[in-house]
């Protein structure tokens with residue numbers, strides 16, 4: 001397992017490379033919101049989470065639920081690099097017969113905890129998992145990644161209330177605050193601010209961190225580990241992060257690169273990896 | 276004797292609470308009505324109140340089941356299926372999780388509360404989901420047995436029952452086999468296939484028909500999906516015509532399930548008794564059953580009409 005900050009940052013870029021290449025190969029998919037979550041995913045799978053690809057059903061493992069299921073490519077990339085499946089299999093994304101369905105399917109690949117893709121449901125599922133851990137006296141942590149646009153869905157707030165009411169302190173939520181969704185800026189589509197205040201008002205331990213700063217993410221995870229209540233980390237991120245022409249571009253939410261774009265993107269990420 | 280099915284659902288949960296550590300029960304602020312309160316008394320640590328948040332309840336159930344729990348999630352039928360259908364689809368049915376959605380207050384027998392609380396479409400929308408088994412017990416005893424049976428069987432289930440006291444039609448120790456219909460009366464002129472409390476109406480109708488020299492077979496089809504097509508085929512093969520009866524829309528429920536089978540197997544005359552593409556309204560259960568055509572008399576006249584169509 002990778003350990004140092006530099007190694008995790010490098011791993012995040014390796015995951016980015018996979019995201020770009022696999023969505024290009026598929027001819028579709030969601031690169032933007034996958035790239036914005038790359039640093040978090042590298043931190044979780046290569047530093048913070050207690051997990052073992054050889055024992056994907058290990059009862060004491062930490063759990064991760066990708067509520068924003070359209071970012072499946074980043075989850076698949078992390079699982080592959082962590083050893084849950086061959087890296088070559090990433091090329092099968094979205095193809096007939098592939099285990100890499102357009103959106104994650106529970107247990108299709110070991111390590112996928114829940115089926116997602118319909119936004120707004122993952123936090124409820126994560127609450128159920130965290131509650132089961134609490135009932136069974138287990139210490140595992142449950143992590144859940146939400147989109148910022150996704151937070152417009154009311155079910156999240158039902159779940160937020162629930163987690164706080166049942167004091168699910170082993171639950172940590174990340175909001176990928178990339179400020180974009182399909183129809184444009186979150187602020188214009190449906191403003192979700194003041195976001196930190198909302199979570200605080202629901203009784204959560206709230207932190208804000210630079211979602212592209214490895215140490216800042218690790219630090220937030222460590223603080224959440226010690227919290228006496230559920231934690232929410234609002235990650236300030238850039239959609240499409242790591243590929244300059246995709247950064248902060250709404251059109252790369254659900255569109256893959258063409259050949260030429262792919263070449264540029266790969267070159268840029270490779271440079272970052274080799275640096 | 277008349278008994279409320281939900282009371283026996285509660286009793287069965289209470290028994291499960293005492294005998295099985297893996298059972299968790301969820302409710303959305305209706306525990307006193309759905310009778311999940313009985314489980315709360317038996318196993319307080321494993322009863323989870325979710326508040327008025329049915330969509331969240333399904334997600335919680337999904338997460339618990341994925342972590343090894345056998346989960347019962349209850350509320351009124353309209354809310355248990357309609358408010359959170361898509362949550363059930365993705366979080367329960369698709370991953371085949373061990374969640375039992377058990378609803379009370381189905382149908383127009385809800386009575387005075389009116390349309391907002393009368394689920395007449397719940398079986399249709401649950402039946403359409405792959406991996407979902409749909410059960411509608413006929414009386415209190417069968418509800419008790421069915422509750423234990425679905426707790427034993429891994430996977431997603433939907434079970435419905437009404438609010439009111441209903442006549443008992445099944446002997447107390449019949450037991451419950453998922454997917455198996457019960458022939459309650461043998462007959463040769465027409466098959467009366469009932470589900471839920473309409474099984475009793477079928478029995479009464481058979482009695483009335485017998486006085487006219489018509490021999491009606493009565494079947495309790497308490498599993499709507501998968502349908503016991505063997506029992507159905509055998510009965511219809513003998514009688515040559517069929518009437519279905521359910522406290523549910525004729526669209527999508529028992530009548531549809533039977534019609535789908537009958538029409539694919541070859542044509543026999545058939546009539547569906549149920550609400551006819553309409554919402555309910557406030558009234559007493561008896562008044563509503565008369566207005567919406569769900570009485571034993573309605574089943575009997577449907578039988579006469581259907582028999583007349585036989586060649």
Ligand SMILES: Cc1ncc(C[n+]2csc(CCOP(=O)(O)OP(=O)(O)O)c2C)c(N)n1
Pocket residue numbers: 032033034068070117118119120146147148149150151176178180181182239253
């Ligand atoms: C319930 C639901 N409605 C609509 C969609 C279609 N959809 C897919 S992604 C998306 C936008 C998500 O935006 P956000 O949550 O901000 O994700 P990110 O920016 O991280 O990609 C929408 C509307 C969906 N998947 N689920």
Ligand SMILES: [Mg+2]
Pocket residue numbers: 147148149176177178179180181
């Ligand atoms: Mg966004």
